[in-house]
Amino acid sequence: MAQGLTGTREAVRDTPENPAQQYALQLRDVWLRLGREVILRGVDLDVMVGEGVTLLGENGAGKTTLLRLLATVFGPTRGEGRVMGFDMKDTRSVRDFIHLMPVDGALYPDLTCVENLEFALQMHGQTGDISAVLERVNLTHAAGRRVRYLSAGMRKRLALARAFLLARPLTLVDEPFANLDDAGRKLVLELLGELRAEKQVTLIVAAHEPELAKRLAPRTLRLGAGKLVEE
Numbered sequence: 001m002a003q004g005l006t007g008t009r010e011a012v013r014d015t016p017e018n019p020a021q022q023y024a025l026q027l028r029d030v031w032l033r034l035g036r037e038v039i040l041r042g043v044d045l046d047v048m049v050g051e052g053v054t055l056l057g058e059n060g061a062g063k064t065t066l067l068r069l070l071a072t073v074f075g076p077t078r079g080e081g082r083v084m085g086f087d088m089k090d091t092r093s094v095r096d097f098i099h100l101m102p103v104d105g106a107l108y109p110d111l112t113c114v115e116n117l118e119f120a121l122q123m124h125g126q127t128g129d130i131s132a133v134l135e136r137v138n139l140t141h142a143a144g145r146r147v148r149y150l151s152a153g154m155r156k157r158l159a160l161a162r163a164f165l166l167a168r169p170l171t172l173v174d175e176p177f178a179n180l181d182d183a184g185r186k187l188v189l190e191l192l193g194e195l196r197a198e199k200q201v202t203l204i205v206a207a208h209e210p211e212l213a214k215r216l217a218p219r220t221l222r223l224g225a226g227k228l229v230e231e
């Protein structure tokens with residue numbers, strides 16, 4: 001039987017002696033039902049701070065759903081979890097530490113590239129060099145263009161720029177290589193790689209390109225039939 005998490009303290013960031021602090025994620029016997037479908041069937045997971053995890057699985061396996069659960073979009077139907085030391089039920093605290101980069105980027109279509117990045121920084125009370133990051137993802141020429149007029153690959157690059165700029169301690173990335181050309185895929189490896197190497201960001205990457213994703217996040221887990229197994 002899975003060992004519960006009860007007993008670990010709430011605000012681990014305030015208690016450096018607490019061993020739970022080394023975990024970015026802990027899930028115990030997590031089940032998730034959405035409508036009639038049971039997507040997760042007793043998932044256990046421990047991820048250390050700074051680790052990079054690639055999440056594999058067939059279409060419809062539940063990778064996006066698991067990332068959304070970690071981002072507290074859904075609560076578990078059964079089981080328990082802690083994200084950056086906080087109980088997942090404490091969604092406000094958890095959300096202070098995470099960024100979810102969804103497959104479609106989740107950008108504001110009527111805002112320009114610069115405005116999207118300014119807004120993201122503002123929401124998190126952060127500052128950052130927007131021009132520099134736009135240059136890195138080769139979007140300087142489109143800085144003032146509304147997102148609705150960008151190509152799919154350009155949107156992906158902008159979403160990547162936002163994840164890089166925010167550098168949240170736990171960054172959840174859904175299919176970062178989708179819609180990108182070779183140079184774009186290289187940028188994903190570079191920028192997300194830097195987040196891990198230089199900012200100790202914990203990365204969870206759902207992808208269908210295992211070889212690429214493993215360069216970024218070497219530990220590989222496969223989701224199938226609602227279960228998560230190490231590869």
Ligand SMILES: Nc1ncnc2c1ncn2[C@@H]1O[C@H](COP(=O)(O)OP(=O)(O)OP(=O)(O)O)[C@@H](O)[C@H]1O
Nearest residue numbers: 034035037039057058059060061062063064065066
């Ligand atoms: N909000 C929702 N309500 C009901 N069912 C949902 C919801 N979101 C996802 N699902 C279902 O959950 C299952 C897993 O979907 P999910 O998008 O997580 O898979 P995935 O592994 O990310 O797939 P892909 O590789 O195709 O992106 C699917 O059967 C989907 O229909």
